[in-house]
Each structure stands twice: as structure tokens, then as C-alpha cells.
Amino acid sequence: MIPTLLLRPGRIGSLALDHRMLMGAMHLGIEGDRSQLGQLAAFYEERVRGGAALIVTGHAAVLPEGGGHGMYDLTAADHREQLRELAGRIRAAGGKLALQLTHTGRYARGEETGLAPRAPSAIASRLTRETPEALTLADIARVQEAFAEGAAFARDAGFHAIEIMGSEGYLLNEFMSPLTNARDDGYGGTLEGRIRMSAEVVARIRERVGREFPVIFRMSGDDCMDGSTTPAETLALARALERSGADALNVGIGWHESRLPTVGATVPAGAFAHIVGAVRGAVGIPVIGANRLHTPEAAEQALARGDMDFVAPARPWLADPEFARKILQADRDGLNVCLACNQACLDRAFARKTVGCLVNPRAGREAEPFVRAAAPLTVAVVGGGVAGLQAAKTAAERGHAVTLFEARERLGGQFLLASRIPGKAVFRETLRYYTVALQRLGVDVRTNVSPSADELRAFDRVVVATGVQPHVPETLAGADLPLVCTYAELLAGGRPLGRRIVIVGGGGIGSDVAHYIAETAALRPDVHAFFAERGYAAAPAQAAPVRITLVSRSEKVAKGVGVTTRWVLLEELKRRGVDVLKGYRCRAVVPGGVWVENDVEERFLEADQVVLCTGQRSRTEWMGLLGEGDRRPDVVGGASDAAELNAARAIRQAYEIAMTL
Missing domain, CATH: 3.40.50.720 (NAD(P)-binding Rossmann-like Domain)
Structure with a gap:
């Protein structure tokens, strides 16, 4: 597939863009650290060379209590100076940079800011386990002024645009949602009251910076939270933001505490494009989409359907800094595609560590010179x-x-x-x-x-x-019986599936194997759809009943899987009916099943197949092949x-x- 719509030039307000591929906001965990400013600039410069039409920075907090780890604070003089230098370097490199203005609201952590978090109402956050202080009317005016001042700073510092963060459960999004806004004054209660804060922030910014400076508002297309903003209310917000002076809307999906996966690999490509499309149908300004638009095929299809005007993926630019350049040059074969695994990016960001990328080891170290060898070997x-x-x-x-x-x-x-x-x-x-x-x-x-x-x-x-190769414990009696196989043998297709399957080992591999077996045993979604679309109610749930039991020595199943994906995996196992037995050791495999035990009891699990996910061991046959000293590999x-x-x-x-x- 050769993209065509992605290659067309476009505009966001007064800003002319060469094509439709932007780089969305993301954090590297080094923002605000002057010693890392060179690395941050090098990171963006490499994406400028990679063809990004516009780059959006990570959060820049408009007030200290709305900031946190790895964020710029626009009230700090040195942070402002760093941002000026950053904007200058990106302009010098020929790029366009937008500053994202943020107040994190109830998602702020007091241990990081040293201040009490602030929110529309004093409703506890499940994410931080802190209860914020409710903003007074004077506080609201102060926040609005801080957003306007931040926008004026961005314009004067050399940024090409701003993006107002009003999505993902942060402060402005909290004003919109009835889950977090219990106010009974003019900033709550009615739909108009809940919209008011975001609309006034845009209007105040527009008044401060004039008509020519581009203003993007990142709004929530769907909070993915029961009882939150409805689709009709979301469209009303979009229209209000357009009336207030926004030049474009960037539509985000989900809160950090929502239980619907929004960014992981289990989410189909372009799964949320229709939500962005509903917003686009309600307004006359450009609309931007981001979630799960990680390939040129998914992005092109979203534009072709009219769901959005621009795409702004973030992590695909971590995986390949030449994301746009390769698409512009029709080099799909050379594209390093984001896996949406979250392991080196989101998981590290939530752990307050420096962000990288699993498939791109240079991500986060662009300032280090890539030196060719002086003497080829x-x-x-x-x-x-x-x-x-x-x-x-x-x-x-x-x-x-x-x-x-x-x-x-x-x-x-x-x-x-x-x-x-x-x-x-x-x-x-x-x-x-x-x-x-x-x-x-x-x-x-x-x-x-x-x-x-x-x-x-x-x-x-x-x-x-x-x-590595699978480790088979020497102490496990019956490990050589015909009903036993390793995870590698099963995944390689060397063993057909049984009907009563026991998986020994509840770590990441064992949990993944349980997911694989459960998904393989079920009828495919397209088969279900075929019957359902034709009104055939007798479609079976699966070809033949399969019972899967996952035996974990630990009380924590899928231990070691990243924080942003572990809960998704566990939900999938639950949804597929996998039985999970925690805190049990496998004592012996015998014909017909497995004996397991803990410190209290032993149990027999019937099985016609036992899959060992009991760790790995290094393949060491080459280690000493060349000897010691200079010849050691x-x-x-x-x-x-x-x-x-x-x-x-x-x-x-x-x-x-x-x-x-």
C-alpha cells in the first residue's frame, strides 16, 4: 500500500505543514534536567530529520502543583530558559515544535511536587491514592491565567504552536467528567458548567496570543470510564472549543485508571478512529488522532475514511525516528514498527525512569555519536x-x-x-x-x-x-512422560493441543502460553461475526471444550510483566476462563495428570497435556569454543x-x- 492522503500538505490555523504525520507528546523522563537538555534536543532533532511535520513536547506544567517527575515547570526560570534553548535548536534544525501545556490535577503526586494536588472536587484518585483539594474560584482564575501565560511564553520563546492537555484524566478533563466534578457552582453541575473551564482556558489563551498563533486542544474522545462524559457531551465540548478559538482538536482515548486497554498490542490497529471521526463530524476545524495508528496502513485508512485530518502517533517515533521519512519515500520495508509492548517506554515512564524503546536501542541516547569503526573487522x-x-x-x-x-x-x-x-x-x-x-x-x-x-x-x-532454551527441572518426576512438553515445543507447532491442559509456571511465559492456548482453542472472531451477521444463533463458543489450569508457585501471577500490560493479560485469562492456581508447587507428573502441593495440602489435577514454563537456561555450547584471552567471544x-x-x-x-x- 502506498499512502497518498498522508503525504498531502495541511494547515493548523496559520501553521502550514508539509504532510499529515505529526509526532505526538511523550515523555523521556529527562525533561527539566539541564544536564540532559542536549540529549532531549538531539532526540527531537533526529525526529526532525526523520520528517515529523510537527513535534509536540511532553507535559510542561503551568503551575507547580500540576507537575511532577520528568516535567518542565513553567514557573521555574531555568526551565523556561531550557525550553527557549530547545525551541531554538529545533528551529535551527528546520523543525516545528509545539509546547504541551498541562495541569495534571488529581493525577499529581504530592511526594513529587511537595504540594497538595488540586482538582475540581475533593474526590480521591485511584491512580495516586491521594485525595486532592478542591479548587476555589480564585484558584480557577489562577489556573486559567497560568495557561494563558504559558501560551504567551511559548509564542515568545519560539515554539510554533501550543497543545492544551485536556485529556487522559488530567485537570481540564476532570472538570468535564461527572466522575471528578461534583461542583455546584458555575464550573459544575450542568453540562455547560462542566464545559466552561476548558472553553474559558482556550478563550483566555486566544485573547493573550492573538489569532495567528496556533492553538491545539487535546480533548478526550472517550474517557473509557463508566459514568463519565457521554458521547453527546463530548461533541458538545468539541463545538464549544471550536467557538472559543481552538485551531485543531487532538482526540485522546481513555484515562490512566480506565480498565479498557487503549495503547497495548491487544488493541486492534485503528480501533478508536471512529471516535475521532465522530468529533471530526461535529466541528469544522482540523481533527487529529493518535491511538493505535502505528503503521502507514492504519493511518492512511483513518484518513481515507474521513475520521481525521492528521495523525499524531508518539511511540512509533521511538521505534523509528524516520517514521515519516520512510513513509514519504515509500520505504515500508525499512520501517521499524512499534510493537506497543510498553516495556521500555510506558512501563519505564510510570516507574519514573528514563524512557527507551525495545526495538530501537538508540532511543534516548541520540546525543551519543554513532562512530564508524576506524579499522573494519x-x-x-x-x-x-x-x-x-x-x-x-x-x-x-x-x-x-x-x-x-x-x-x-x-x-x-x-x-x-x-x-x-x-x-x-x-x-x-x-x-x-x-x-x-x-x-x-x-x-x-x-x-x-x-x-x-x-x-x-x-x-x-x-x-x-x-x-536460551527451556529449563526442565531435574527434580520434577515424570517430566519425560509423553503428555509433557515445553512451551517452546508447543509454540513452535510441534505438539497438538490437549483438552485438559495444565501449565506449570505462572510467570510471564506461562501466562502468555495460557493466553495463546485459550485464544487458539476458541473460535476466531471472524467466524463468530459470520454466524452473528446471518442470524445463526447456534454458533458454538469453541470447537471443543478445553480446560486450562495455570499453576503458579508465586501468589503473584505474571510476575515480571510490565505494569501497563500485566493487568490486561490477567483480564484476558479471566475472560477466557483460565483457572489460576496460586501458591502451588508441581511435585510430579503422572499418566493422567499432575500432583501439586503447597504447605497445607496436595491436589491432583487431571490432564492430558502438561506444558512446562519453568524458566530458561543459557545455551552455552559456544562459550568456550575459542578459548580464553583475546580470542574469547x-x-x-x-x-x-x-x-x-x-x-x-x-x-x-x-x-x-x-x-x-
């Missing part, structure tokens, strides 16, 4: 999982002559197995990206080959990336550390090793 990489692929790619980019050996027929290793898990089929995009990159770099890729020691000694350097990824699979760590480590060759 011959480099052998043993193992074609993601660690080996990244090592080969980086080494070749630095000018080395690289040969990649993979013992199996296909590249990908554990990552390829994981691509069979529901919501992780997109992992194949990463493998496609690496395969194309290695071809273009001239890497000699040899599959179905295990090199000999003599072959490897002919290379200047060797990188071992042989990964570099070891990366699972081959060096077989802890719970961590592709982000493996890819990052492979990149770092290859940068030293």
Missing part, C-alpha cells in the same frame, strides 16, 4: 535471535564485514516463538525489519548452519548470541543471562557490544 555472530540480529546490524552499520550463523531454518529465536502469542504477531514486523536491514547492509546470513571452531577462528571477532542476550526473557535488555546489550567492536 571480520565479525561472526552466532545466533539469529533478536540479540544476534541487532549485533549484526550495528556491527555492519559501523563498517565491519559481518557473517551471521543461525542453526535453525528461520531467524528470530525466542522472539519468533513469542510472535504466536495473541497480540504479539507484530513481533514479526521486527524480524522483517532486521532481515531487510541485514540484506541492505550486505551481511552474510547463513541459516541451518552451526559453525565449527576452526571457522570461527578465521574471524577477527565473534559475538555469541545463541539465546563476546556473549550477549540470553546466552549471557537466562533470566525471564527480556528482549529489550538483549537488544540493548547487543547494540552496546557491537559499538565497541
